[in-house]
Amino acid sequence: MPERTGPDPITAQVISNVLLSIADEIGMSLRRASYSTNIKERADCSTALFDARGRLVAQAEHIPIHMGSMVGAVRRLIAPEYLEQLAPGDVYITNDPYSGGGTHLPDITMVAPVFLPSGPDGDDGEPRLIGFTANIAHHSDVGGHVPGSNSGDSTSIFMEGLRIPLVRFATGGEVISDVVAFVLLNSRLPEERRGDLLAQTSALRLGGARLVELCVKYGVETVEAACEDMLGYAATRLAVAVERIPDGRYHAQDFLDADDAELGPIPVAVTVTVDGSAIALDFAGTGREAVVAINVVRSALEATVYYALKAALDPGIPANGGFFDAVTITAPEGCLVNPREPAPVAARTDACQRVADVVFAALAQAVPEIPAGSHSSITYVNFSGVGDGFYVYPEVIAGGSGAGPELDGLDAVQVHVTNSSNLPIEALEAEYPLLAERYELVPDSGGAGRRRGGLAVRRDIRILSDSAEFSAHADRQSIGPHGSHGGDDGTPGHFTVVRTDGSRERLPGGRVSGIRLGEGDVMSIESPGAGGYGDPRDRDPALVLRDVVDGRVSPDAARDRYRVHLVEGPDGLGVDEDATVSARS
Known part of the structure; x- marks a missing residue:
């Protein structure tokens, strides 16, 4: 057995946990110092640490779509043209998806190099680069053709807001006022942007100080060796998980709602090839670049x-870059998941959700524990207008998660690439001229099955000001989440405007902008449900009865989908055993 050259296992584990705690502390500091509800309340942000070679060593458990999204900016900073210019007190900023700055323009990435000062560990030489702190935060507005900078109907990235190349935001510990001015001038909420940007900067400095403390305590070489252990451990766990899958090629395809009525739904396809401990994903067969903003950059x-691989194969794989290089990903240029600049990308998360769906569906052919389809739609909504001042209220509405072989799906949860919180009604109504008139689960929205799919959410928002503008991006408005192993599909979502005169208008799709709402009008938002797992006739009638009593399933659905007949008796509602057996037979 080769001799161990790194730190002992206990020291390595302690250092690993400290690095994760630093990433968490950066996130907590960012949320507490931020101005916007989207960051401080909904936690639409992520934080991470990188080593001096630009490898992700720790990412806090925030938003999955941000996993690796900060890697592009750090990789550019370790290129020679940037690396030789890095200095203590620097902070860099970017948001451009086509140059490694993130995945859409509202997500502003900041990165700060961390240097060990001369002296504290006995080295009197020049300050030494020991790593990078990074964070990414979704800003409520960065310009573009609609408030919120995040509608699904933009047709070019130039409609989506300010593009920030990788530039210094601070030098020598001082923020560069000219750069701040550029961002503020291009936002409808300049003071909110200033507060959020400064919160990001201060959080990075806190993380840098903690990383220096760690390296002073254990020594740079020991921390670097512990990082090597962490990265190698992640790669090993992925390899072990992949080896459990039978070798073969597993293909799956699903669809996004049409971006153009004449062109039809857009297919998303993947072929997963497993060969021993190696895994490769090929997205050949995925449809064209979309006309609207659902394209997905690399x-x-x-x-x-x-x-998706971490969730499906081994959720315990550490959230670091150790397994990134162990996964091969290919996609044809010019397709939905490898678009050409300047294709619009603001609503890329809806397509990312479908990417996760097809990866899960492909792996489910060999890993039966994978659940049925979840709501897999971001269902992003944005209200803007004038209250005490101009406001922008962004929100992501939860839905159902897919049922599995042993458990029903969860109701009213975020799934896959998003993990943001809902905005509490108390915060919503305190900060905006809006009233949350209804917030409830949608009966029968979860697909019937031996295990029932999770339920969708209905959220009705009434306008209290003179007027407001509504924009959104959402998918699964025409094609519901798929059931599995004989389970039913979940229901699609939809948006409905209820005017003060009582008229109702169902919006034609989920990618809209410029919808004018007057005082007293209500926007009723309904997210998709989720797929069921297994034959509905195999569900325990007692569970169906419980769902009816709880209001999750209607008596009609109990009879028609589950073949369970209910009868009112002296002790209340019960199962008619004879009628149920007869119906199921």
């Missing part, structure tokens, strides 16, 4: 694949 595709 960094978003990679982040989605990494999430």
